[in-house]
Amino acid sequence: MSDAHPLIGQIKSALDTPALIVDLDVLDANIKRVADTCRTHGVGWRPHMKGHKTPEIAHRQLGAGAIGVTCAKVSEAEVMAAASIRSILIANEVVGAAKVRRLIDLVGPADPIVGVDSLVSVTELSDAASAHGKTLKVAIEVNTGMNRAGVEPGAPTLALAAEIAKRPGLRLVGLFGWESHACTLPDLAEKERTVKEAVGKLTATARACREAGHGIEVVSCGGTGTFPYCIQQPGVTEVQIGGAIFSDRHYREHYHMDFPFALTVLATVTSRPTPTRIVLDAGRKTMPGDAAMPQPLGLPAVAAMRLSAEHAKIELEHPSDAPRIGDKIEFVVGYHDTTVHLHEEIVAVRKGRIEAVWRVSARGKIK
Numbered sequence: 169m170s171d172a173h174p175l176i177g178q179i180k181s182a183l184d185t186p187a188l189i190v191d192l193d194v195l196d197a198n199i200k201r202v203a204d205t206c207r208t209h210g211v212g213w214r215p216h217m218k219g220h221k222t223p224e225i226a227h228r229q230l231g232a233g234a235i236g237v238t239c240a241k242v243s244e245a246e247v248m249a250a251a252s253i254r255s256i257l258i259a260n261e262v263v264g265a266a267k268v269r270r271l272i273d274l275v276g277p278a279d280p281i282v283g284v285d286s287l288v289s290v291t292e293l294s295d296a297a298s299a300h301g302k303t304l305k306v307a308i309e310v311n312t313g314m315n316r317a318g319v320e321p322g323a324p325t326l327a328l329a330a331e332i333a334k335r336p337g338l339r340l341v342g343l344f345g346w347e348s349h350a351c352t353l354p355d356l357a358e359k360e361r362t363v364k365e366a367v368g369k370l371t372a373t374a375r376a377c378r379e380a381g382h383g384i385e386v387v388s389c390g391g392t393g394t395f396p397y398c399i400q401q402p403g404v405t406e407v408q409i410g411g412a413i414f415s416d417r418h419y420r421e422h423y424h425m426d427f428p429f430a431l432t433v434l435a436t437v438t439s440r441p442t443p444t445r446i447v448l449d450a451g452r453k454t455m456p457g458d459a460a461m462p463q464p465l466g467l468p469a470v471a472a473m474r475l476s477a478e479h480a481k482i483e484l485e486h487p488s489d490a491p492r493i494g495d496k497i498e499f500v501v502g503y504h505d506t507t508v509h510l511h512e513e514i515v516a517v518r519k520g521r522i523e524a525v526w527r528v529s530a531r532g533k534i535k
């Protein structure tokens with residue numbers, strides 16, 4: 169689709185708005201930084217795709233050395249498989265007959281690994297896989313301190329591993345955890361210590377599982393907010409760092425990450441009701457401010473900004489003729505994860521010119 173797009177070669181200000189834009193030089197540099205850091209530490213990179221939801225970006229990551237993708241949902245995994253990506257970790261529990269059937273159907277066309285953290289789920293997956301004559305790879309989700317899903321490290325994980333080993337249709341291949349409780353820690357030494365402690369629980373449990381005879385090949389953790397510490401922990405085989413490739417104000421301000429911003433929204437000034445007020449055609453349905461507010465670029469000093477569903481309203485500190493109605497303003501996104509899935513396309517731009525238009529094929533894939 170991107171080859172045939174009439175906008176290719178045009179300057180980005182030619183875009184109709186609102187438009188979601190990725191700067192390719194920044195995207196590629198962010199991808200390279202994560203890929204190189206993983207390579208240096210001998211750890212695989214299996215980026216989470218929940219943020220970009222776009223096969224072209226997944227292929228760009230694979231081209232840079234990623235070993236596969238991480239998904240949150242079966243329907244996301246289906247989109248990745250349809251784009252010829254085989255190695256997929258679904259870092260989540262998949263429960264219920266309809267979804268489990270779709271998961272089993274992916275075994276063959278792709279090579280999925282799915283999370284489990286209960287006997288109930290193990291039983292459902294084992295019954296479905298054996299009924300269809302397939303072997304499904306599973307990884308136990310371990311609670312390393314985030315306190316969301318996951319089995320406790322140590323004995324409880326070993327007990328679930330032993331149950332999986334008895335079940336037909338399943339093969340235990342690994343363990344995974346997500347040390348998200350460390351993301352917001354402002355003190356880097358404390359963040360490093362917290363990641364080390366959390367991931368240490370995962371790697372120690374992996375060792376114990378191997379000693380008990382389980383073939384643990386995958387020990388997966390990590391995310392942008394714990395970069396680069398998650399990569400440096402001995403015993404980790406792969407990390408799931410996803411959103412770093414885009415970066416955003418949430419990661420910058422709350423996770424203290426220095427990745428340059430690759431993702432912006434272009435909006436048009438549609439009204440100037442007063443010399444200090446600017447109204448634009450992009451609101452919460454285009455660029456949410458839930459985790460952090462989008463940041464307008466190139467404006468005089470801003471006193472306040474509010475988003476309604478379809479409008480942004482900016483109050484300048486001082487009266488100004490600029491920008492004028494019809495001018496286009498770019499915003500750094502607040503949080504890419506709640507922004508990208510609202511858009512049908514990402515426009516890929518290099519040095520101000522449109523190079524490709526990518527479909528966000530997994531938008532809406534929440535099952």
Ligand SMILES: Cc1ncc(COP(=O)(O)O)c(C=O)c1O
Binds near residue numbers: 219259346410412
């Ligand atoms: C299972 C899992 N892994 C990793 C991550 C980190 O993703 P990202 O690097 O995009 O912040 C998350 C984020 O919420 C997650 O839920």
